[in-house]
Amino acid sequence: MTAFLALVRKDLQIFFGDTRAVIMAFAAPILIGSFFGYVFGGNQNKKESTRLEVLFVDQEQGLVTKQLLASMQQDANLEVTPSALEPAREAVHKGKAPVAIIIPVGFGDQAARALFGSGAKPEITVLFDPSHQVEASMVRGILAGQMMVAMSSKPGGFSLPFMTKDEALTARVGVAYNSYAHSFGGMAIQFMLFMGIDVGIGLLLLRQRGLWRRFRAAPLSKIVLLGSRAASAMLVGMMILAVVFTFARVVFGVKIEGSLPGFIGVCGAFSLMTAAYGLLIAALAKTPEAARGLAILATLLMVMMSGAWVPSFMFPSWMQSFTKLVPARWAMDGLDAMTWRGLGIEEALLPIAVLLGSTVVFGAIAVWRFRWEAD
Amino acid sequence: MLTAENLKKAYGSLQAVDGVSFRVGPGEVFGLLGPNGAGKTTTIGMLAGLVAPDSGEVRIAGHHISGDTSPQKRRLGVVPQELALFDELSAAANLTLFGALYGLSGAAEAKEQDRVLTLVGLADRAKDKVSNFSGGMKRRLNLAAALMHDPQVILLDEPTVGVDPQSRNAIFDNLETLKAAGKTLLYTTHYMEEAERLCDHIAIMDHGKVIATDTVAGLLRQAPVSSFVLIDLVANDFANLVEAAALPGVVSATLSGRQLRLGVQSMGDLPELLRWLLSHGGEFEHVQTERPTLETVFLHLTGRSLRDA
Structure with a gap:
């Protein structure tokens, strides 16, 4: 036990003595998590959601079109600004506005006739930036709804035969979605996996620096030698998660809305898996140089498929299924479940089981393939 | 104290060590002299239990080293050819770690640390980071790290590579002190002057084989000229x-x-x-x-x- 603890202490001393490693492990996920969290909506309890900018070109200036403009300006999702045609076209072309709507002359009368089936339908042109197709579709939908509202202001007009009530299913009623919860979890996962690479490379460097000869000459079991490295990596991993989520809590109001034991369980299981991942890198690579490039590529792929950068629900359906083979995906889902989704510990059990299973598989391969002999 | 019998080790088609045998007694310095690639380091690896021999056996005080946690490993101290130290840590932290690998802690560890640092002349640099040490100081600390658990047999693999003459002499003095204390030293080198100065017996190795073994005087008698x-x-x-x-x-x-x-x-x-x-x-x-x-x-x-x- 003396040797085991001394080896763990040594790893922690070296880690915390390396400013670059500490910054990469703690500051980088906070910085990048803050950026992604802000981009993906931030804490919706604290601020208004981002409104989509739309340019409105009214070539008719009639009663209906003015009513339509007023209706659209009432929509909470849109920031509608009147514009002339050419400035609107130029703004969309240059990417300064994602969408512009052009209402033609004669629209009001044609639309009224078309509504009752006796005339040709007028044509509204929607100019959009090709990189904002989703937003253009959203504007078309809102436009259709608001058009009915505008037309219904005419005598004998219609209105939509239903209303919608939006409810975001977060942890509970009154708790808004906080995208920082996802982004901080994702970045913690990414930088913990990077730390796993350092664990593997560190073991390979021991061999290169002759330290492995010293360790193997001592009366130590393989379990002590590799287990101590895994234990120190797990401790650092837990510290990264603790620091990152504490920062997210204090600065961005990210809360563990679900089960705290479940959250700790997912964090612990992922930390263990990261440690085993590091051992696996050390076992499969022959030199630190060979390990670095391949391990970084594998790690980035794993992070990408985990949904750490963009939520996995944005993936194509086949990819959503496929990425369940990636252990980090389970860590991400588990952290989401325990934070902003506010789910109970039962939803953490499967992610924890998958992560622990991955730990066993990675660890077994590492022990099997590890070169125990000193060079 | 240390016996090697017919040690053999091959890596693929390369026969790195081919039937090496010798015995070293207490208070004796035994040198393995040979050019780079002669098989000296592989032989030390087998003696220390780091490399499994294809055949042959090693005994320390009559006992085999069997398994990772063999108690016989406590009788051995290994000084690797590389500077096997953590540059990021202080000399004291390194020694605490290497002592802990052999179960040393607390007052016993502190006592051994003082002893070995005094022996190698680094007592006043204990708290300094190893990265700030000169090459010679690192070499001396490399030796000290192998002595923390007071081993009876010390295996030294080219312990003076790349050091200045002053540090080399300091290391020689340390080794002579250890010899006087009755320790068994096995010393590999490709510097014949070192072997002649330090060793009681020498085995000359080439291409994995011992081609001659004797005292220094006995080997010199094999020279074709007087x-x-x-x-x-x-x-x-x-x-x-x-x-x-x-x-x-x-x-x-x-x-x-x-x-x-x-x-x-x-x-x-x-x-x-x-x-x-x-x-x-x-x-x-x-x-x-x-x-x-x-x-x-x-x-x-x-x-x-x-x-x-």
Whole structure:
């Protein structure tokens, strides 16, 4: 036990003595998590959601079109600004506005006739930036709804035969979605996996620096030698998660809305898996140089498929299924479940089981393939 | 104390060690001398239990090293050829760690740390980071780290590589202190001067085999000459080198610039040789003699120089 603890202490001393490693492990996920969290909506309890900018070109200036403009300006999702045609076209072309709507002359009368089936339908042109197709579709939908509202202001007009009530299913009623919860979890996962690479490379460097000869000459079991490295990596991993989520809590109001034991369980299981991942890198690579490039590529792929950068629900359906083979995906889902989704510990059990299973598989391969002999 | 019997180890088609045997007693320094690639480090690896031999066995005080946690490993201290230290940590932190690998902690560890730091002359640098040490200081700490658990047998793999003469002498002094304390030292080197100075017995290795083993004096007796005579000629046009080499009692003759080097079987032949030289165009201005070295023995046994091999 003396040797085991001394080896763990040594790893922690070296880690915390390396400013670059500490910054990469703690500051980088906070910085990048803050950026992604802000981009993906931030804490919706604290601020208004981002409104989509739309340019409105009214070539008719009639009663209906003015009513339509007023209706659209009432929509909470849109920031509608009147514009002339050419400035609107130029703004969309240059990417300064994602969408512009052009209402033609004669629209009001044609639309009224078309509504009752006796005339040709007028044509509204929607100019959009090709990189904002989703937003253009959203504007078309809102436009259709608001058009009915505008037309219904005419005598004998219609209105939509239903209303919608939006409810975001977060942890509970009154708790808004906080995208920082996802982004901080994702970045913690990414930088913990990077730390796993350092664990593997560190073991390979021991061999290169002759330290492995010293360790193997001592009366130590393989379990002590590799287990101590895994234990120190797990401790650092837990510290990264603790620091990152504490920062997210204090600065961005990210809360563990679900089960705290479940959250700790997912964090612990992922930390263990990261440690085993590091051992696996050390076992499969022959030199630190060979390990670095391949391990970084594998790690980035794993992070990408985990949904750490963009939520996995944005993936194509086949990819959503496929990425369940990636252990980090389970860590991400588990952290989401325990934070902003506010789910109970039962939803953490499967992610924890998958992560622990991955730990066993990675660890077994590492022990099997590890070169125990000193060079 | 340390016995190696018929150790063999191959890596693929390369027979790194081929039937190496020797015994080293308490208070004795045994040298493995040979060029790079002779199999010295692999032999040390097998002695330390780091490399599993294909055949043969190692015994320490009559016991085999069996398994990772063999208690016999506590009798062994290994000084690797590399500077096997954590540069990021202080000297004291390194020693605490390497002591802990053998179960040392608390007051016992502190006592051993003081002892080894004093031995290698680094007691006043204990708290300094190793990265701030000179190469020689790192070498001394590399030795100290292997001594924390007070092993009876110390395996030293080229422990003076790349150090300045002052640090080398300091390490030699440390090793002589250990020898005087009754420790068993096995020392690999490709520096013949080190082997001659330190070792009681030497095994000369080449291509994985021990090609000669004896005391230093015994090995030197295997040299084909008893002395070398170095003669500085007045002129550089000496033309009778072949005749000089064929003189009775002369084993070898080489000419480098104005210096003629004759290997002779007996110093008694020297006056006659010098008279012959004067009468054959070899007027000289200075004569000195040199005894043969282990380099001479290696050259004689292998046909190659230690440094060139």
